[in-house]
Amino acid sequence: MARSGDLILREYTKFRGVDFGHRKDEVYLYRSPDALNVWKNYKGSNGNCIETRPDLELLKNYSDTIFGLFFYNNKLIVHSGTNLYEEDKVIYSSMAQNKSVMWVYGKKLYIIDGKEYLVYDGKKVRTVEGFIPTTTTGKSATGEGTKFQDVNLLTGVRKNAFVGDGESTAFQLDTEEFDPDYIVRAWVNDEETVKFSTDPMRGIITFETAPSIPDTIGQTNVIIQFRKTIKGYRDRITKCTMVEQFDNRVFFSGNPDYPNVLFHSALEDPTYCSDLDYYEEGNDDSKITSIVTGNNALWVLKEPSQSNTTIFYHNPALDDTYGKIYPSVHSSISTGCVAKGINFNDVISFFSDRGMEGITGDVTTEQALEHRSSLVDNKLLNEKNYKNLILEKWEGYLLVIIDNKIYLADSKTMFKNNDQAEYEWYYWEFAKNITSTLVKDGVLYLCSDKEIYTLTKTGEVEAYWTTLEDEFTCPQYQKTTNKKGCVVDIEGAEITVSVKTDNNKFEVIDRYKNTKGYVVPRIKKKKWKSIQLKFSSNKPFYLYSSTLEAYVGSYVKR
Numbered sequence: 001m002a003r004s005g006d007l008i009l010r011e012y013t014k015f016r017g018v019d020f021g022h023r024k025d026e027v028y029l030y031r032s033p034d035a036l037n038v039w040k041n042y043k044g045s046n047g048n049c050i051e052t053r054p055d056l057e058l059l060k061n062y063s064d065t066i067f068g069l070f071f072y073n074n075k076l077i078v079h080s081g082t083n084l085y086e087e088d089k090v091i092y093s094s095m096a097q098n099k100s101v102m103w104v105y106g107k108k109l110y111i112i113d114g115k116e117y118l119v120y121d122g123k124k125v126r127t128v129e130g131f132i133p134t135t136t137t138g139k140s141a142t143g144e145g146t147k148f149q150d151v152n153l154l155t156g157v158r159k160n161a162f163v164g165d166g167e168s169t170a171f172q173l174d175t176e177e178f179d180p181d182y183i184v185r186a187w188v189n190d191e192e193t194v195k196f197s198t199d200p201m202r203g204i205i206t207f208e209t210a211p212s213i214p215d216t217i218g219q220t221n222v223i224i225q226f227r228k229t230i231k232g233y234r235d236r237i238t239k240c241t242m243v244e245q246f247d248n249r250v251f252f253s254g255n256p257d258y259p260n261v262l263f264h265s266a267l268e269d270p271t272y273c274s275d276l277d278y279y280e281e282g283n284d285d286s287k288i289t290s291i292v293t294g295n296n297a298l299w300v301l302k303e304p305s306q307s308n309t310t311i312f313y314h315n316p317a318l319d320d321t322y323g324k325i326y327p328s329v330h331s332s333i334s335t336g337c338v339a340k341g342i343n344f345n346d347v348i349s350f351f352s353d354r355g356m357e358g359i360t361g362d363v364t365t366e367q368a369l370e371h372r373s374s375l376v377d378n379k380l381l382n383e384k385n386y387k388n389l390i391l392e393k394w395e396g397y398l399l400v401i402i403d404n405k406i407y408l409a410d411s412k413t414m415f416k417n418n419d420q421a422e423y424e425w426y427y428w429e430f431a432k433n434i435t436s437t438l439v440k441d442g443v444l445y446l447c448s449d450k451e452i453y454t455l456t457k458t459g460e461v462e463a464y465w466t467t468l469e470d471e472f473t474c475p476q477y478q479k480t481t482n483k484k485g486c487v488v489d490i491e492g493a494e495i496t497v498s499v500k501t502d503n504n505k506f507e508v509i510d511r512y513k514n515t516k517g518y519v520v521p522r523i524k525k526k527k528w529k530s531i532q533l534k535f536s537s538n539k540p541f542y543l544y545s546s547t548l549e550a551y552v553g554s555y556v557k558r
Contacts, residue, residue, distance in 0.1 A: 485549025
């Protein structure tokens with residue numbers, strides 16, 4: 001225990017990140033209660049120091065708000081306003097002015113914007129027309145047959161396959177009526193014919209000549225293609241705002257008309273969504289907020305509900321009747337997702353009304369929930385736009401973006417808190433709100449309304465790091481600094497070292513230019529209870545360590 005007259009040495013080194021969650025005098029020596037625009041660059045300095053973040057570098061600007069971006073065939077695809085651009089060329093001009101989702105499947109780019117479902121093959125953007133299913137097969141002319149493929153939500157067009165009998169000319173479709181404005185097509189013995197009439201109100205096609213009996217008994221030799229539009233079917237997919245690929249299928253959700261429903265496509269075909277391939281997550285209509293793949297499962301995260309059924313997962317299973325299915329299983333977790341979720345280093349992570357959570361444990365048994373953001377919750381949860389945060393993974397960090405602020409969860413440096421694994425965090429601020437993000441080849445792209453930036457510039461960024469309000473392990477004593485006992489290992493073109501004691505304001509001790517190595521700030525402060533150092537600059541700097549010595553004096557006066 002320290003006594004009056006003792007000389008105490010404090011070492012601030014092996015920095016980790018910020019701590020907004022404790023009283024300033026309870027922060028660890030290697031964390032900061034107040035730091036801005038600094039981080040550990042594991043590629044640049046190998047994480048050996050705290051350094052200034054990169055600055056925004058303008059890449060492109062557009063005339064309207066940017067709602068999404070993606071790289072396809074090494075070209076930048078940008079959704080701005082109602083236009084879709086390939087670099088600077090407009091390739092489509094009827095986009096919804098909502099956030100869009102883009103993904104590649106089978107060498108084609110698919111896009112969904114809450115209004116329409118589009119596909120781009122590098123030449124032309126088209127509306128996804130949808131795979132045409134054969135809904136019944138082996139039909140007789142009178143309509144008896146076997147149900148074959150399901151109706152496709154994305155198109156009302158379907159086919160019926162018949163077996164000609166050489167006598168019948170009128171063929172009953174598998175629906176009592178069909179769309180009269182659609183041009184029906186028919187094939188007999190693999191040859192298309194137009195020699196027929198249609199009765200849309202009765203669902204009957206009548207050939208001028210009776211189709212022959214097939215060469216092989218029972219083989220279908222008459223194909224009729226028609227359209228039966230069911231109101232709202234296509235909207236079930238086009239109004240979705242969330243997309244996730246899993247098990248060679250595409251899963252959709254986020255439709256405001258079906259807030260708790262998960263839809264999916266056929267195997268290896270994003271253009272075929274059966275009207276039976278959907279799952280209602282839970283018994284209430286609390287909305288799905290995120291869908292995430294991980295741990296060999298598809299996770300469905302819902303907002304909090306009174307029934308506490310908020311987290312579900314799907315594993316592939318085989319059914320004798322329906323083939324491969326994805327039954328919905330309620331997890332053992334009742335905490336809801338109020339914002340978004342993501343797979344961060346193989347951990348299903350999401351943001352609840354308590355902050356960042358991580359799901360651990362075996363997906364087939366009991367799952368456990370670990371809290372991951374106690375160091376920043378006090379600030380993070382008070383962000384007004386918290387529920388609309390953006391998540392992006394970059395350089396080993398999970399970026400939690402809210403308006404013009406970024407909270408960085410550091411996956412490479414974690415710690416145990418009440419037997420739970422937590423991330424270290426850093427905190428950045430920008431002059432502009434961030435609306436969309438993308439990472440390509442290690443480069444972070446940030447959109448702000450009408451501009452696209454890359455985080456690649458070495459510029460003038462206001463940045464600082466403060467130590468804790470240090471009481472030198474003896475809060476009951478007054479202290480006096482050793483004016484030769486402060487040594488800082490720092491590098492930069494211009495760095496300011498400041499000090500604050502107790503409840504006073506920061507006072508500049510010295511400014512250092514073109515520094516590389518150790519400096520010795522002459523700090524002479526008497527009769528203080530706590531002391532705090534601040535290292536700041538508007539030019540890039542690197543902070544490796546600092547030490548401070550102080551003599552223990554008499555008891556603090558009350």
